[in-house]
Amino acid sequence: MNKKQNAISPTREENFPEWYQQVVKAADLAENSVTRGCMVMKPWGYGIWENVQKNLDELLKETNHVNAYFPLLIPLSFLQKEADHVDGFATETAVVTHHRLEADENGKLIPAGKLEEPYVIRPTSETIIGDSFSRWVQSYRDLPLLINQWANVMRWEMRTRLFLRTSEFLWQEGHTVHATEKEAIDETFTILELYKTFVEEYLALPVISGTKTPDERFPGAVETYSIEAMMQDFKAVQAGTSHFLGQNFSKASNIKFQNEHGNEEFAWTTSWGVSTRLIGCMIMAHSDDDGLVLPPKIATQQVVIQPIYKGMEQRDKVLSFCQKLCKDIKATRFNDQKIRCIIDDRDMQGGAKTWDNIKKGYPIRIEVGMRDIDKNHLCIKQRDQSPKEKEFVDSTVFVETLPERLQSIQDNIYKKALSFQQENTKKIVSLDEFIDYFKNKNGGFAISPWCEAAIDNEVLKELKVTPRNIPFDQDTPNEKCIFTGKDASHYVIFAKAY
Amino acid sequence: MNKKQNAISPTREENFPEWYQQVVKAADLAENSVTRGCMVMKPWGYGIWENVQKNLDELLKETNHVNAYFPLLIPLSFLQKEADHVDGFATETAVVTHHRLEADENGKLIPAGKLEEPYVIRPTSETIIGDSFSRWVQSYRDLPLLINQWANVMRWEMRTRLFLRTSEFLWQEGHTVHATEKEAIDETFTILELYKTFVEEYLALPVISGTKTPDERFPGAVETYSIEAMMQDFKAVQAGTSHFLGQNFSKASNIKFQNEHGNEEFAWTTSWGVSTRLIGCMIMAHSDDDGLVLPPKIATQQVVIQPIYKGMEQRDKVLSFCQKLCKDIKATRFNDQKIRCIIDDRDMQGGAKTWDNIKKGYPIRIEVGMRDIDKNHLCIKQRDQSPKEKEFVDSTVFVETLPERLQSIQDNIYKKALSFQQENTKKIVSLDEFIDYFKNKNGGFAISPWCEAAIDNEVLKELKVTPRNIPFDQDTPNEKCIFTGKDASHYVIFAKAY
Numbered sequence: 004m005n006k007k008q009n010a011i012s013p014t015r016e017e018n019f020p021e022w023y024q025q026v027v028k029a030a031d032l033a034e035n036s037v038t039r040g041c042m043v044m045k046p047w048g049y050g051i052w053e054n055v056q057k058n059l060d061e062l063l064k065e066t067n068h069v070n071a072y073f074p075l076l077i078p079l080s081f082l083q084k085e086a087d088h089v090d091g092f093a094t095e096t097a098v099v100t101h102h103r104l105e106a107d108e109n110g111k112l113i114p115a116g117k118l119e120e121p122y123v124i125r126p127t128s129e130t131i132i133g134d135s136f137s138r139w140v141q142s143y144r145d146l147p148l149l150i151n152q153w154a155n156v157m158r159w160e161m162r163t164r165l166f167l168r169t170s171e172f173l174w175q176e177g178h179t180v181h182a183t184e185k186e187a188i189d190e191t192f193t194i195l196e197l198y199k200t201f202v203e204e205y206l207a208l209p210v211i212s213g214t215k216t217p218d219e220r221f222p223g224a225v226e227t228y229s230i231e232a233m234m235q236d237f238k239a240v241q242a243g244t245s246h247f248l249g250q251n252f253s254k255a256s257n258i259k260f261q262n263e264h265g266n267e268e269f270a271w272t273t274s275w276g277v278s279t280r281l282i283g284c285m286i287m288a289h290s291d292d293d294g295l296v297l298p299p300k301i302a303t304q305q306v307v308i309q310p311i312y313k314g315m316e317q318r319d320k321v322l323s324f325c326q327k328l329c330k331d332i333k334a335t336r337f338n339d340q341k342i343r344c345i346i347d348d349r350d351m352q353g354g355a356k357t358w359d360n361i362k363k364g365y366p367i368r369i370e371v372g373m374r375d376i377d378k379n380h381l382c383i384k385q386r387d388q389s390p391k392e393k394e395f396v397d398s399t400v401f402v403e404t405l406p407e408r409l410q411s412i413q414d415n416i417y418k419k420a421l422s423f424q425q426e427n428t429k430k431i432v433s434l435d436e437f438i439d440y441f442k443n444k445n446g447g448f449a450i451s452p453w454c455e456a457a458i459d460n461e462v463l464k465e466l467k468v469t470p471r472n473i474p475f476d477q478d479t480p481n482e483k484c485i486f487t488g489k490d491a492s493h494y495v496i497f498a499k500a501y
Numbered sequence: 502m503n504k505k506q507n508a509i510s511p512t513r514e515e516n517f518p519e520w521y522q523q524v525v526k527a528a529d530l531a532e533n534s535v536t537r538g539c540m541v542m543k544p545w546g547y548g549i550w551e552n553v554q555k556n557l558d559e560l561l562k563e564t565n566h567v568n569a570y571f572p573l574l575i576p577l578s579f580l581q582k583e584a585d586h587v588d589g590f591a592t593e594t595a596v597v598t599h600h601r602l603e604a605d606e607n608g609k610l611i612p613a614g615k616l617e618e619p620y621v622i623r624p625t626s627e628t629i630i631g632d633s634f635s636r637w638v639q640s641y642r643d644l645p646l647l648i649n650q651w652a653n654v655m656r657w658e659m660r661t662r663l664f665l666r667t668s669e670f671l672w673q674e675g676h677t678v679h680a681t682e683k684e685a686i687d688e689t690f691t692i693l694e695l696y697k698t699f700v701e702e703y704l705a706l707p708v709i710s711g712t713k714t715p716d717e718r719f720p721g722a723v724e725t726y727s728i729e730a731m732m733q734d735f736k737a738v739q740a741g742t743s744h745f746l747g748q749n750f751s752k753a754s755n756i757k758f759q760n761e762h763g764n765e766e767f768a769w770t771t772s773w774g775v776s777t778r779l780i781g782c783m784i785m786a787h788s789d790d791d792g793l794v795l796p797p798k799i800a801t802q803q804v805v806i807q808p809i810y811k812g813m814e815q816r817d818k819v820l821s822f823c824q825k826l827c828k829d830i831k832a833t834r835f836n837d838q839k840i841r842c843i844i845d846d847r848d849m850q851g852g853a854k855t856w857d858n859i860k861k862g863y864p865i866r867i868e869v870g871m872r873d874i875d876k877n878h879l880c881i882k883q884r885d886q887s888p889k890e891k892e893f894v895d896s897t898v899f900v901e902t903l904p905e906r907l908q909s910i911q912d913n914i915y916k917k918a919l920s921f922q923q924e925n926t927k928k929i930v931s932l933d934e935f936i937d938y939f940k941n942k943n944g945g946f947a948i949s950p951w952c953e954a955a956i957d958n959e960v961l962k963e964l965k966v967t968p969r970n971i972p973f974d975q976d977t978p979n980e981k982c983i984f985t986g987k988d989a990s991h992y993v994i995f996a997k998a999y
Contacts, residue, residue, distance in 0.1 A: 052570075
């Protein structure tokens, strides 16, 4: 091959947004549905979400969180309980106004049974969960209350993009109640750290954690903390958020408890979440011009075996070898879970099948033909390497060392993303350079001195750049805020963002 | 104790429906919410559902089903595609008519942004999934398509009861597409058998599988098959259903494929589901006048350790012993899963804590005091035995034999339910005896000769008895149908039902 032939057209270089759509399509991850702004998560895409759920859920349980389930529909009046919250959410929610359908004179179904009070489909559940918490929390003995919910939520979005922004999406939302301000703040940080660990170790995505600037806070929160990841088009994605809600929601929902001295106090609450957006984020960070690249820990399947044979006699021999191999692989554990492996015996031309599986992002692909069986070695291809590379490994050795191999692929994907993020993060202390970075260069993350008076700054609006967060553990800048010329209070990460 | 003191009041004997509510409340499983007809599944109740999900999902994956996710909202016109289906579901659905809220002149939120076409919240997803399937299925090579979805659904219910009948509930719904009628029918049976296995082996509930009579079919199905379980008040609960849909839905949704000869055909589809109703069903079948009884395989926690101590010195010693024990238990596997164990160190009086944990249905309860530590034995109580019984076991032996102990509890609960079902199932071939059985006696299941002309029979309506199903593998009756006097076509199970 003189000219590199890519499996995905256009390439990232040529047209990043369109490349993203084509990667999603080629890997058969998801599709748009007839329901406005909602996607269908196809098995290969939903499988990733299942692995996100399983692994994140385990981390949450290890830190004493328990799952529960609350109603999908929230009485309209509940949204009105917290003033900032209603402003933030009321403008984009699905409203249920009727509970029955009837046929009109032409037999066409029309809404009937009008409700006295309409409901909204939960855009987030602080208010409806707060209603339960006001009953569950009576005494300091009931605290802390550490609840998580896996659920679908809905926000009526005008411009949608598969996984990244859809009207309905799947997520987990944590809601906790504490006796003291300190405990609630500690919880908010514990969760942000847990998200960082999960996203880095499972999705192989390096992130920067920090505090959101006031204009980017969750509606009703005292503080919002986030982890921010960098995509290959240099834009940021907020990969997870954790909110310290102070007593705002406990006052709105009347969550009170009797303290050890018998006095009644309002409790302190937090909320936090990650969503199916993580999948979009992971696609844009790792995939290449040959399609999807999946970190082994959350890959729907980790290994695919492609049997190669001619005629029925070869077929039986090759397939039975593959079945034995697949069984051995599945009996091996990686990350304390059985390794996920399938045999791809679809009736397809070999080259087409190979490219289809490359585009699907299987971390490891094994081709098994008669010669391999005779030599008892396997031809191994890894998705983190060029499609041209291959390695022959004794089949027993392969199975025995598979956990280390999967971990090394996981590590490689992470390291590549980390280098990219580091290469495209720059400390910028002058406004001219800042403008040049985002206007003329493909600027990634800028770390710049900032002060609160810079909120609503016109330069940022023009550049379509936003403050991502105020990274933790930083010294107070000596420089002036590049937007206002006043003393800077912090360094802030700036970027274009999804 | 002369008089038996029960933890739950009223007893099953005194008032079964109220006993059920009190068991749910005492075990802290769920509560009613402010949203009409919707429940909140509290952690102890939701934990059971998580175990149902995990284990059933594994069985579905072993039989080559894969999970996907489809939109919550269905365009109203979709419901109209299949004539019987619309009749069955249109009268009880939540309708979304607006996508925004605005404040009126008094600042009160009102629905705005009226939708051109309203949506209904899915009562079941055949029609919206059919839309995707019409694109996914093109050739016989795409078949069979074996999809499952874990989701929330909503049916506007007038009379609700926690777990058993709620407006919103959680379930899995399987939807499959096949090239031939036979393959689709085979799938329907495979799933019913899988449900039977799951419900019997995991929920410890014996069930009778069979075909629904025509009047009890799913709206739009050619045949509906069910598994029916018996509650302790002798009533039946339909624990799971599997529907052979023929070509009805493939015609409504235009699911066509090219067969091996290049001709276009309509595909054959099935659908099937079980829901959070299973939890209600399990409570009513196994629990007793002391509260919840949980089969170990699906118990939220399988073992609770209650430390007993006085003063700080004892406390440290007892707690560290309990922590070591808990760690050893969690490192042991039962049913290929880590055993679920917690230490209950709540600040509560000992007797109150004991009764609270009995009411919660922990399969095994261990009390650990100083004397037990000195003797290195454990005081074991099992929920399938009387609260007065206890057993002292060497702690190493206990941990080593714990998987067998949990399996024996599982088996005991199943056997008890099976005896009850068998004792309360009677073959009845005369109408007088049938009426007497349900009117004067606490009739359970009646197996009676029946013919299709008995549908809409007045006697059944008066007795509030319904045909549950036509059990598989039966001989044609020699008797006449007890309702019509005509030749009977089958024996049918009759019962009062939830």
